[in-house]
Structures are given as structure tokens and as C-alpha cells.
Amino acid sequence: MSSQLIDLFIKSFLETLLMVGVSGLVGALVGVPLGILLHLTDRNGVLPALSLNRTLGIVVNAVRSTPFIILLVAIIPLTRFFVGTSIGTAAAIVPLTIAAAPFVARLVETALREVDRGLIEAAQAMGATTWQIVYKVLVPEAFPGIVAGLTITLVSLVGYSAMAGAVGGGGLGDLGIRYGYQRFLPEVMLLVVLILIVFVQLVQTLGDALVRRLSHR
Known part of the structure; x- marks a missing residue:
């Protein structure tokens, strides 16, 4: 393999790392609070608000049910608005973030549902506010599940x-x-696939190790 091709592999891997890292971070910053809000406003939540919950649920489900390749094309005007172009690494981060946020939200909501209802009721009986319940009961108890959800999200983003x-x-x-594909170099395609497999395995292994560590605390 030529040095030029090796440089291309390194550059491409760093671009992938940037896309996954930035979209995963921004997606988590949007998706985690959204997931908490979905849980709080549920019928059995601390702040039941069915109309808000259903509206948010429809938006989240609409984005999640849209195939990514279609989402990628459909929001090109929005991508151009944010980054000034529809091609390149920076442009890809916009649809990746939009795809990640609702995905994270549903996984966070699922993790929060696993928290023992008795802990929430005990906190309410002691006069805890909604935010105290969120930050001192819900999030700490569901944290391993939230980390597992974020790991799944990163793997999907790859x-x-x-x-x-x-x-x-x-x-x-x-x-x-x-x-x-276009230049008929199957060894390049094979190497790309192998790098992606190793990258995914590494992300999943680190995520699983962190979840196990958090679960034993």
C-alpha cells in the first residue's frame, strides 16, 4: 500500500472519529434532557403532561423511523444553513446529531423506567423537588443504563x-x-470494513466495561 493511501486512511479515520465524537456529544446533550422530560411527563411520571409527552413522542418517533440516508438528503437545506455546505465532514455532523438525539432520548427514557418506583415515592414523601428527584434519584440510579444507551448510540453513529x-x-x-468501489480496489474496501469492525468493538468493549464498573458501585 502506497504512503498516499496510508495517509488517506489516517485522514479518513480521523474524520470518522470527529463525526462520531461531535455528533455523539451534541446528541447526548440534547437527547439526555429530552429523555428525562419524556419520562417526567409520562402518565406515571413525576410531572404528568400527556399532551406534551405525546407531542414530543411523535417528533422523536418521526425522526427515529426515518431511514438515515433519507434524513441525510431531506435536511440538506438545514445542513447548508448551519455549516454553509452539504458535503464534507462538518456537513455530515448535522444529520448525525439529529439522528442521535431522539435515539438517545428513547434509550434514556427506557433506563429511567427501570428505576424502582419506591425510591421516587420515598423522595417525594421527604419533600424533594422535581429537580432533586431527577439529579439525586433518577439519574444516579439509571446511570449505568444511560451509559449503555450512549454506547449503543456511538456504535450506531459509526x-x-x-x-x-x-x-x-x-x-x-x-x-x-x-x-x-469506484476505483475497483477491493483491498481498500476490505480494510475499511476491518477498521470499522475494530473501532466498533473497541467502543462497545469500553462502554461495557464502564457499565460494569458503574453497576458494582
């Missing part, structure tokens, strides 16, 4: 980032399509 390469999003997916 796949999505590779898909973004189909429309010039940069990263390993773009490298695999441009060199492996």
Missing part, C-alpha cells in the same frame, strides 16, 4: 457515518466508496 460517505460526507465510508 455505521451512520460510513453511510454519510455515500453523499460525500467524508470519513472511512467515503474512502471505501471512492477507492474501494
Whole structure:
């Protein structure tokens, strides 16, 4: 393999790392509070508000049910508004973030549902405010589940980032399509797949280790 191709692999991997890292971080910053809000406003939540809960649920489900490749194309005007272009790594981060946030929200909501109802009722009986219940009961108790959800999200984003390469999003997916497919270099495509597999395994292993550590506390 030529040094030029090695440089391309390194550049593409760093682009993938940037896309997954930034979209995962911003998606978590939006998705975690959204998941908490969905849980609080549920019928059996601390602050039941069914109309708000249903509206948020419809929006979250609509984004989650849209195939990523379609979402990627559908929000091109929004992507151009935020970053000034519809191609490249920066442009791919916008749809990746929009795809990640509702995904995180549902996983956080599921993790919060697993918290023992008795703990919440005990906190309410002691006069705890809603925010105290969230930060001292719900989030600490559900934290291992939330971390597991974020790990799943990062793994999904690796796949999505590779898909973004189909429309010039940069990263390993773009490298695999441009060199492996369009230039008929199957060894490049194979190496891209192997790097993505190793990357996903590493993310999943680190996430699982962190969940186990948090669960034993």
C-alpha cells in the first residue's frame, strides 16, 4: 500500500472519529434532557403532561423511523444553513446529531423506567423537588443504563457515518466508496470494513466495561 493511501486512511479515520465524537456529544446533550422530560411527563411520571409527552413522542418517533440516508438528503437545506455546505465532514455532523438525539432520548427514557418506583415515592414523601428527584434519584440510579444507551448510540453513529460517505460526507465510508468501489480496489474496501469492525468493538468493549464498573458501585 502506497504512503498516499496510508495517509488517506489516517485522514479518513480521523474524520470518522470527529463525526462520531461531535455528533455523539451534541446528541447526548440534547437527547439526555429530552429523555428525562419524556419520562417526567409520562402518565406515571413525576410531572404528568400527556399532551406534551405525546407531542414530543411523535417528533422523536418521526425522526427515529426515518431511514438515515433519507434524513441525510431531506435536511440538506438545514445542513447548508448551519455549516454553509452539504458535503464534507462538518456537513455530515448535522444529520448525525439529529439522528442521535431522539435515539438517545428513547434509550434514556427506557433506563429511567427501570428505576424502582419506591425510591421516587420515598423522595417525594421527604419533600424533594422535581429537580432533586431527577439529579439525586433518577439519574444516579439509571446511570449505568444511560451509559449503555450512549454506547449503543456511538456504535450506531459509526455505521451512520460510513453511510454519510455515500453523499460525500467524508470519513472511512467515503474512502471505501471512492477507492474501494469506484476505483475497483477491493483491498481498500476490505480494510475499511476491518477498521470499522475494530473501532466498533473497541467502543462497545469500553462502554461495557464502564457499565460494569458503574453497576458494582
